Each structure stands twice: as structure tokens, then as C-alpha cells.
Amino acid sequence: MKTKQHKAWLLALSLAAGALVQPVARSAEPPSGKTATEQRLAWWHEAKFGMFIHWGLYSQLAGEWKGGYYQGIGEWIMFKARIPLADYAAVARQFNPVKFDADAWAQLAQDAGMKYLIITSKHHDGFAMFSSQADKFNIMDATPFGRDPVKELATACAKRGIKFGVYYSQAQDWSAPGGAIWKGRHEADPTYEVPQWDPKQNGDFDTYFDQKALPQVRELLSNYGPIAVLWFDTPLGVMNVERASRLEKLVHELQPNCLVSGRLGGKFQSDYASEGDNAVPNLSRAGAWETPATLNDTWGFKKHDHHWKTAANVTFKLVDIVSKGGNYLLNIGPDGVGVVPKPSQDTLRGVGRWLKVNGEAIYGAGRTPFGEEFGTPDKAAAGAKSAPHREWRCEVCGAAQDHQLPFEPRTDWRCTTKPGKLYIHIFHWPATGKLELPAVKEIISHAYVLADPKHAELNVTQTESGVSIALPPTAPDLIAAVVCLETK
Numbered sequence: 001m002k003t004k005q006h007k008a009w010l011l012a013l014s015l016a017a018g019a020l021v022q023p024v025a026r027s028a029e030p031p032s033g034k035t036a037t038e039q040r041l042a043w044w045h046e047a048k049f050g051m052f053i054h055w056g057l058y059s060q061l062a063g064e065w066k067g068g069y070y071q072g073i074g075e076w077i078m079f080k081a082r083i084p085l086a087d088y089a090a091v092a093r094q095f096n097p098v099k100f101d102a103d104a105w106a107q108l109a110q111d112a113g114m115k116y117l118i119i120t121s122k123h124h125d126g127f128a129m130f131s132s133q134a135d136k137f138n139i140m141d142a143t144p145f146g147r148d149p150v151k152e153l154a155t156a157c158a159k160r161g162i163k164f165g166v167y168y169s170q171a172q173d174w175s176a177p178g179g180a181i182w183k184g185r186h187e188a189d190p191t192y193e194v195p196q197w198d199p200k201q202n203g204d205f206d207t208y209f210d211q212k213a214l215p216q217v218r219e220l221l222s223n224y225g226p227i228a229v230l231w232f233d234t235p236l237g238v239m240n241v242e243r244a245s246r247l248e249k250l251v252h253e254l255q256p257n258c259l260v261s262g263r264l265g266g267k268f269q270s271d272y273a274s275e276g277d278n279a280v281p282n283l284s285r286a287g288a289w290e291t292p293a294t295l296n297d298t299w300g301f302k303k304h305d306h307h308w309k310t311a312a313n314v315t316f317k318l319v320d321i322v323s324k325g326g327n328y329l330l331n332i333g334p335d336g337v338g339v340v341p342k343p344s345q346d347t348l349r350g351v352g353r354w355l356k357v358n359g360e361a362i363y364g365a366g367r368t369p370f371g372e373e374f375g376t377p378d379k380a381a382a383g384a385k386s387a388p389h390r391e392w393r394c395e396v397c398g399a400a401q402d403h404q405l406p407f408e409p410r411t412d413w414r415c416t417t418k419p420g421k422l423y424i425h426i427f428h429w430p431a432t433g434k435l436e437l438p439a440v441k442e443i444i445s446h447a448y449v450l451a452d453p454k455h456a457e458l459n460v461t462q463t464e465s466g467v468s469i470a471l472p473p474t475a476p477d478l479i480a481a482v483v484c485l486e487t488k
Contacts, residue, residue, distance in 0.1 A: 036252075036256065037271050039257075040256075040257055040258070040259050040271055041259065041271060041272065041288050043115075043163060043228070044116070044163075044228075044229075044259060044272065044288070044327065045288070045364065046115070046363060046364040047115035047116050047163065047327065047363070048115070048318075048322050048327050048328065048362050048363055048364070048365070049112075049113060049114050049115060049318060049327070049328050049330070049355075049362065049363075050114050050115060050116040050117065050118065050163075050290075050327065050328070050329045050330070051108075051109040051112070051114045051116070051117045051118070051329075051330060051331075051332065052118050052167075052292055052299075052329045052330060052331035052332070053105070053117065053118065053119040053120065053331070053332055053333075053334065054074075054075055054120050054123070054167075054299035054300045054301075054331055054332075054333050055119065055120060055129065055149070055300070055301075055333070055334050055338075056075065056120060056123050056125060056127055056129055056300065057078075057088065057091050057092055057095055057125060057127050058074055058075045058076075058077050058078065058123070058125060058300040058301075059074070059097075059300055059301040059333065059334060059335055059336045060091060060094070060095050060097075060335075060336030061074075061077050061091065061336075062074065062301055062302055062303040062335065062336060063077060063298075063301075063302035063303060063304060063305070064077075064303070065077060065081040065083060066081075068081070069304065072298075073297075073298045073299050073300065073302075074298045074299065074300030074301055074302040074305075074333065075120075075123050075124070075125070075298075075299050075300030076124070076300075077300075078124075078125045078174055079124070079174060079181075079182075082197040084197070084198045085174075085175055085198050085200045085201070086200075088125065088127075088175065089137070089142065092127065092137070092142040092143050093142070093143065093144070094144075095139070095143045095144075095145060095336070096143065096144045096145050096337075097145060097149075097334075097336060097337050097338035098145075098337060098338065099337045099338040099339050100147075100149060100152075100334070100337075100338030101338065102149065102152035102153045102155065102156040103156045103159075104340075105117075105153065105156065105332075105334075105340065106153065106156035106157050106159070106160050106162060107156075107160070108332075108340060108345060108348060108349075109157075109160075109162055109348075110160050110162060111348065111349050111352045112348035112349060112351055112352040112355075113351060113352045113355030113356070113359060113362075114162070114330075114348075115162065115163060115363070116162060116163035116164070116165060116228055116229065117153070117157050117162050117163070117164055117165065118164075118165040118166060118167055118229055118231050118329065119149070119150060119153055119165075119166060119167065120166075120167040121150055121166040121167060121168050121216075121220055122167075122168050122169055122173075122216060123167070123169050123300075124169045124172040124173065124174055124233075124234065125173075125174055125175060126169075126173040126174055126175030126176050126179060127139075127142070127175065128216060129149050129150055130148050130149070130150035130151065130219070130220065130224075131148045131151070131219075131223075132215075132216055132219055133215075133219065134211070134212055134215035134216045134219060135176070135212050135216065137175055137176075150166065150220070150224060151223075151224060154224045154225050158225065163228035163229070164224075164225075164226070164227065164228055165227060165228045165229030165230065165231060165258075165259075166220050166224075166227060166229075166230060166231065167231040167232075167233065168213075168216070168217055168220065168230060168231070168232060168233075169232075169233050169234060170213050170217070170232045170233070170235070170239065170247060170264070170265075171213075171234060171235050171236050171238050171239050171265065172233075172234045172236060173208060173212070173213070174201065175201075176201075176203070176208045176212050177200060177201060177202060177203025177204075177207070177208065178201075178202075178203030178204045178205045178206075178207050178208035178209075179201070179203075179205070179208045179212075180205060180236050180238045181195070181196055181201065182234065182236055183195055205238050209243060213247075214246065214247070214250060217230070217247065217250060217251070218250060218254065221250070221251065221254040221255050221258065222254060226255065226257070226258075227255055227258045228257075228258065228259060229258065229259045229260075229261060230251050230258055230259070230260055230261065231261040231263075232247070232260070232261060232263050232264045232265070233263050234263065235263060235264060235265020235266065236265070238265075239264065239265025239266050240265075240266050241266040241267065241268065242266070243265075243266060244264050244265045244266030244267075244268040245266065245268065247260075247264060248260055248264060248268060248270075259271040259272065261274050261290070262274035262289070262290075271288070272287075272288035272289060272290060272327075273287060273288065273289040273290070274289070274290055274292060275289060275290065275291045275292070275326070277292055277293070277294070278291070278292075278293045278294060279291060280317065280320060280321055280324070280326075281324060281326075282374060282375065282407045282409070283324065283371065283374055284323070284324045284325055284367045284368055284371060284374070285324055285325050285326065286325060286367075287325070288327075289325070289326045289327070290326055290327040290328070290329050291317075291321050291326055291327070291328055291329065292329045292331065293317065293328065293329065293330055293331065294330075294331050294333075295308060295309050295314070295330065295331060295332060295333075295343075295344050295347060295348075296308050296309070296333075296343075298333060299331050299333055300333050301333040301334060301335045301336070301341070302333075303335075306343070308343040308344070308347060309347060310347060310350075311346075311347050311348075311349075311350025311351050311353075311354070311479065312350075312478075312479045312480075314330065314347055314348075314350075314351050315350075315351050315354050315479050315480060316411065316427060316479075316480070318351065318362065319362070319414045319416070319425045319480065320414055322362055322365055322416050323367060323368045323414040323415055323416050323425075324367060324368070324374075325366070325367040330348075332344045332348075350479075354477070354479050354480070357450070357451050357477070358425075358450055358451065358477075358480070358482045360423075360450065361416050361423035361425065361450060361482045361484070362416065364418065365416035365417060365418055365423065366416065366417045366418065367416075367417065368414065368415040368416065368417065369415070369417060369422070369440075369441075370415055370437070370438050372438055373410055373412065373413055373414060373415065374409065374410060375407055375408045375409040375410040376407070376408050377406070377407055377408070411427055411428070412426070412427060412428045413425060413426050413427060413428070413435070414427070420486060420487055420488075421484055421485065421486055421487070422440065422484070422485040422487065423450070423482050423483075423484055423485075424437065424469075424482065424483040424484075424485065425480045425481075425482050426471075426475070426480060426481050426482070426483065427479075427480050429471070429474070429475040429481070430471065433470065433471055433473065434468050434469065434470055434471065435468070435469040435471055435483065436466060436467070436468055437466060437467040437468075437469070438466055438467070439463075439464060439465055439466050439467065440462065440467050440485070440487065442487035442488055443462070443487060443488040444460050444462050444467065444485050444486070444487055445486050445487060445488050446484075446485075446486040447459075447460045447469060447483060447484070447485050447486070448483070448484055449472070449476055449481060449482070449483055449484075450481075450482040450483070450484050451476050451477060451481065451482065452476070458470060458471065458483065460485070467485075469483060469485075471483070
């Protein structure tokens with residue numbers, strides 16, 4: 001079997017010969033010593049922070065159907081309420097999000113300091129939020145709205161230098177005959193054992209895959225300019241190696257620079273790994289990985305979910321994830337008329353204000369050289385028994401899940417790095433006025449608070465056993481102050 005690198009070189013050679021003509025400009029051959037995947041990931045490793053957007057017909061229902069309120073995440077209401085296809089199509093005929101403003105959404109991402117944006121072009125309900133010739137169940141043909149939000153967002157992001165990507169549910173589709181429907185159980189919600197509930201869902205999966213999924217992915221890659229990420233989801237058991245390989249080949253033939261996220265399926269080695277929803281590993285991790293997360297308890301809008309994360313909470317998660325080597329993809333769920341809930345906006349702009357001062361310690365930053373700051377396994381809670389690390393994959397999302405010993409996290413500080421610099425993010429200002437760190441191998445030549453424009457020198461005592469930093473009497477930032485240690 002050819003490796004991904006070998007296939008990428010064969011593709012580059014065919015392009016040089018003029019064998020393929022595509023609507024998106026192609027990149028040069030990968031530089032010596034870099035694989036095609038490493039080249040694609042260059043901007044992604046720099047970005048660190050992105051916006052996820054879950055928006056569709058489910059946003060209009062807002063968690064309710066025929067007077068009943070359904071628990072769980074909002075975008076699964078068609079599944080939860082067993083809504084017949086004809087009734088769901090009637091929802092589309094009423095969907096008219098006149099307050100949708102692509103520029104406002106892209107500006108919110110920019111205000112938050114986010115460097116890439118990914119929107120649900122088609123979720124599991126099968127409804128496409130873009131103009132599609134492959135299937136008429138889409139926002140242009142099935143609603144009175146008559147506009148293409150994906151195209152408008154692509155344009156708005158391009159204006160601001162924000163990388164643009166799309167989510168596409170490749171396997172699970174509740175509106176297309178033959179589209180996969182999850183029939184297994186999940187420990188988070190054992191009521192999710194549901195077969196097809198509408199005769200119109202009966203059909204052959206390969207027919208759906210060939211006539212809807214592949215053509216719609218081709219449309220997304222052909223009609224919307226550069227696509228930075230194609231974010232697949234819930235491969236279930238149907239996305240075998242052959243089907244997953246066909247999707248990956250289509251993506252990288254049409255847009256070689258487009259990243260394929262980690263939920264494609266078929267045990268396929270995607271460009272980067274996706275953690276489980278809202279899952280952050282306990283410890284630092286090598287490789288390219290991303291945590292997709294919500295701002296409250298749902299992805300798609302639900303009118304009764306007001307469990308909003310604060311700017312301080314989100315900032316800690318961002319720093320924590322970056323210090324462990326990952327990216328943070330944080331979701332907003334606009335409502336049925338196209339308005340982003342105000343608490344989401346307030347939180348994101350709060351994070352953005354912190355990043356304007358401290359972004360140097362996030363964008364393009366690497367993992368911590370320490371590790372003790374994360375915490376320790378709680379052996380007492382585990383009955384003092386050692387348990388090896390093991391991994392399993394969620395049947396619903398396909399993402400890797402970590403099962404380790406119970407963990408006692410610490411949240412006092414985190415560390416991100418760049419060549420010659422250690423950034424110490426302090427979340428709990430020491431009452432002693434001194435920050436005590438583990439030993440640093442390099443010689444610390446300069447220490448200062450990043451937010452201090454004068455970079456006034458902090459007194460540092462460095463020994464073989466550790467580092468002690470004398471801090472100002474009060475924290476310069478209520479969320480987190482960053483101390484930069486320059487090293488030789």
C-alpha cells in the first residue's frame with residue numbers, strides 16, 4: 001500500500017504534468033524533509049484557537065418539539081423526538097434566519113482572537129446549509145431564506161484573514177434513504193438505542209454515499225474557495241477503509257492544502273486527531289490534536305440552556321490545551337433567526353481582550369517542558385491500584401477517549417514555550433509573592449511580566465533543584481498573568 005507521503009508526491013508530479021485541473025490554486029511540492037501533512041498543518045499549529053459553529057434547522061426548534069422539551073444536545077432533536085421526514089421538511093419551509101450576518105460572525109471570531117472558523121455545512125439531520133445540486137434538501141431550495149450562508153461566511157472570513165472550514169456528517173444522515181443512523185448504546189445516554197423511525201429512511205448506504213455524500217463534499221471543495229479544514233464526524237461502523245479512503249482522496253485531490261480532521265473513520269490516519277467532545281487530556285501529548293468544545297452544554301441552540309462558561313474558564317482551557325500541545329475549537333450555537341446568544345459574545349470578547357495582551361504566549365506556542373503543574377493520578381481514589389493507560393473509540397463520534405487513573409488536577413499555573421522563551425501563565429497569584437517552579441535546564445537571562453510594556457526585570461533565583469521568581473505584590477490580570485522567562 002502506498003504511504004500518504006508517496007501519494008502526495010505522485011499527486012504533485014501529475015499536477016506538474018497538467019494532468020489535473022482544479023478550481024483552487026495548488027501549492028508547490030512539499031519542501032525537502034516535510035511531508036504533505038506537515039505542510040498542511042503549518043498554519044494550524046500557529047493558529048491554536050478556532051471557532052466552531054453548529055447551525056441548522058435544529059436551531060429553530062431550540063430543543064422543543066410539539067410542546068415537549070428534549071434533553072441532550074440541541075442538534076440531535078430530530079433523532080430524540082423521532083421527527084418524521086415530512087414534518088422536518090415542514091420546519092425547513094419556516095426557516096428564515098433574516099438576522100444572519102456573516103460579517104458579524106466572522107468579526108466575533110476575530111474579536112475573540114480565533115484564527116480559523118468551521119461551520120456545519122450538513123449535520124446528521126441531512127439538511128445542507130449551502131446550495132447543493134446533489135440534494136434539494138438545502139437552505140437555498142427548501143427554505144424561504146434563499147441565501148447561501150456557507151458562501152457568505154467564506155467571503156467574510158477571507159476579508160479578515162481567518163481560515164475557513166466546513167463540518168460535514170459523512171456517514172450519519174437521518175433524511176436520506178440509506179443514510180446511517182446510530183443504533184448502538186452510549187454510556188452518556190443509554191436511551192439512544194433507536195432504529196429507523198420513518199420508512200423513507202430505508203435504503204442502501206452506498207447509494208447514499210455515492211449520490212449525496214461524495215457529490216456534496218465535491219461541491220464544498222469546488223464552489224467556496226480555499227477550504228482549510230474538512231471536519232468529518234460520527235463514522236459509525238459504516239465508514240470502512242475503502243469509503244474513508246475515497247473521501248480522503250477526493251479532499252486532497254481537489255484541495256491538497258485542506259486538512260482532514262480525526263473523525264473520518266475506517267481507522268484512517270487523518271491529518272490531525274480529534275479528542276472527544278469537551279475532552280482535554282490530563283497530560284501533555286505529542287502529535288497534532290484538537291479539543292472541540294461547547295460554551296454551554298449544547299452545540300446547537302437550545303433556549304433553556306444558560307450554563308455559560310466565563311471568559312476566565314475559557315481562557316484557562318485554552319492555555320491548558322496549548323500547554324499540552326493541542327488546539328482549542330470552541331463552539332457557538334446561533335439561534336433560529338441567526339443571532340449569536342449575547343453570553344457567548346461576551347465570553348468570547350473577554351477571551352479576545354486577554355489574547356490581545358498575551359497572545360504571544362499562545363499563537364505558535366509549544367508544549368510545556370515540565371508536567372508537574374497538571375496534577376497527579378489519584379491512586380487513593382482508584383483503590384491504590386495501578387491501571388495502564390488504554391484507549392477506546394466512542395461509537396457516536398469516533399474520537400479517541402482516554403481512560404486513566406482518576407486524576408487530581410492542579411490549576412495554579414501552566415507553561416507554554418517558544419525557542420528561547422518559557423511563558424508561565426499564573427492563574428492563582430501566590431500569597432507568598434514568589435512563584436516556585438521546577439528546575440529549568442537552560443540559563444534564565446531575563447524575566448518579566450508580558451503585560452508590562454517596559455518589561456521590568458523580575459528577580460529570579462535559579463538552582464539545580466528549581467526556580468524562584470519574585471512577583472509584583474498584586475496580579476496584573478484578573479484572569480491570568482503571564483511571566484516570560486528568556487533563556488540562553
